[in-house]
Amino acid sequence: MKLLEKNGQASKDGDAMKILEDALTLCKFGKFHYLLLAATLCSIFAVMFISTTTSFVLPVAECDLKMNMMYKGLMNAIPFFGQIGVSVFTGFLADTFGRRKFLIAGNFGMFIGTVIEGSSQNYWMMLFIKLTEGILVSLGFCAISTMLSEFTPFAVRDRVLLVYSGFASFSLIVAAVLAWAALPLPIHWVIWEGYFELHAWNVYLYICSIWSLLAFILYYYLPESPKFLLSHGQEKEALEVLKTIYSMNTGNDRDSFPIKSFSTSGTLKPTDAKSLKKQLRSALKEVKELFRRPLLYRLLLSSFIIFAGLLVFTSFRLWYPQISTIIENYSKNNGESASFCVMITDYMEGLNKGQSVDAVKNATEPGICIPKLSGSETYMNGIILGFVTLIFVMISACLVKKVGQKILMFVILILSAICCGSLYWTYNSLVIAVLMSATCGLLQTALSLQYNLFVRIFPTTSRTLAVSIIMLIGRFGSLSGNILYPILLNMGCMAPFIATSLVALGLAGLVYFLPNVNKENKETGDK
Structure with missing residues (x-):
């Protein structure tokens, strides 16, 4: 009996997802998806810049932050430790409570983190912020591609996801171009002598923070994934999202959207409001299926x-x-x-013969350190x-x-x-x-x-x-x-x-x- 119920539910779920795929096809690929791609690009830039910018900043800031080679290596590695610590936990929560919330929170957090990183006046402050940024990257990164995939019509999904992958490559170009433009500048602004001074690398990090701010704004105005809403019993909300996409992409009125429900009966199921406890219990059941x-x-x-x-x-x-x-x-x-x-x-x-010279061996001695630009x-x-x-x-x-x-x-x-x-x-x-x-x-x-x-x-x-x-x-x-x-x-x-x-x-x-x-x-x- 239980097997029959399970098979019946699977069939209903399959029908609903088939109707959803048809709905996304009817919505076409248009203005809404370009807006979503813009948010994705900004978010990917923000994520990639957390680690990519470090390789450009370290040679320039070695004297300002008094870094030796060991300190540089730790600075490069610390964001990965932050990501490893929370990535699975944030993935579970994103599947439970939605992709949009974590994309908004993650990008806003990265914006604040990068601004503080750009204001760093010593090594340990910057190291701690890099660790925090690694944690914040995990909040949003796991949901970026999921969000994009679940909004894209089936016919172009593979190509759109590869364009998404191209954004990561494009970010390497942008990071290098911005570094080339900003880091050689002879900037030394004394805001509060001995306590708050800005150099070219500080300004470079401020510039790089713009991408996470733009991603935060764009995701704030984008709706939740219709597949996530449908899979959590929120059929009415999922249909409203699809109407919005349909209207933006085709220019037609929302009410002219031909699909009225996700069931073969044509009846729209009311949303089943769940408590936090029920949502977590339901999510844990899905986790079991994963293993x-x-x-x-x-x-x-x-x-x-x-x-x-x-x-x-x-x-x-x-x-x-x-x-x-x-x-x-x-x-x-x-x-x-x-x-x-x-x-x-x-x-x-x-x-091995000891012929190399450590370029920063005197980094801790004032007046002697000369950064190797x-x-x-x-x-x-x-x-x-x-x-x-x-x-x-x-x-x-x-x-x-x-x-x-x-x-x-x-x-x-x-x-x-x-x-x-x-x-x-x-x-x-x-x-x-x-x-x-x-x-x-x-x-x-x-x-x-x-x-x-x-x-x-x-x-x-x-x-x-x-x-x-x-x-x-x-x-x-x-x-x-x-x-x-x-x-x-x-x-x-x-x-x-x-x-x-x-x-x-x-x-x-x-x-x-x-x-x-x-x-x-x-x-x-x-x-």
Whole structure:
């Protein structure tokens, strides 16, 4: 009897989601979605800038904040610790109480945090704010893609989610351009001598805070996801949201929207008001389903792929400026370029012989510290990397519908392995830069395709929690990769690059086991 009731409920839920997908198709893709994409872009910029801006600020602010190399490393890592600490908890709450609330709170919190970070006068103040910003990132990040996916018509969902992934690449370009414009400026404003002084890096962080403020304003005026509302029994509210989208996109009157209910009977069910206790109890039931087959299998597979992918991608991307500097300095010192391995080995041997000089060894001695400012090549490399990644993501957005996500992921991962492995035979610095940028771009595109996939293979009621768990494990991969990378580099010049190629090939093999969401959810779009 219970089985019959369960199957009957599943059938009703399937019918409701099928009607919702039809409703989103009728709403078309228009003004409302452009507004949603603008909010998504601003939010992604805010999230990415929390970690990206640090790499530009640290060289400039090393004397102002009295940082040595250990302090710099801690500053780079601390936002990840904040994200790891609360990401699963916030994902559970976003699935229980809605995506919009957390997007509003998270972006407003990031705005306040970045303004305070920009006002930092000492290292420990900035370190604490970075930790807080990591926590605030978790409030909003897990819900950004979920919100976008649940508002987008099925026919263009894959492409829109890849455009969303392109925003992350575009943020790297914008961060580098803003840094190039602001950080070289000779700014030193004394507001309160000895207590409050502003430099170019303070102004740079103030400028970067604008994105989270814009995201907060845009999300404040956007409605809650209709899929979230429907999955929580709020059919009337979900229908009102769809009417709003329909009116904005088509210009027709709200009352002319052809769908009147989400049931085959045509009757609109009244909203069942639930207490906080009932909402939490219902959410915990959905969490149990996440840890049962087949969802558990999908959760484990997605988590492993993201862990391995971010382990190689994040370390590769963050070490890219250092590798670029090694190659640049070798060419200057020797008057010519050499093979990739020769240049890396020369640098590592110099370190082992004690020939390198710590640029900030006197950072704590007033009057002696001279910051080693980034040159234009550092900013140019960041811009090139962002452009290459953006191009790959946009090409994938055009091909994903024709080729399919799984085949496209497989091809991209194979190409990234080839590009990375080819570095061993490369002599020209320009070719090295192209191959490293291509490797980063291809890996990020593959991760974007995978991310777009697992956003759709989990039910609406536990989707944000699943994304949070997967990204939590992925952040452990990012941390592990940055610890392992210098160890591998000491083992041999090509060790980290060979490891990256092997991981990419292994992930290409795992693509076979991923579900085909377009085939499984052909009728209902998403679960």
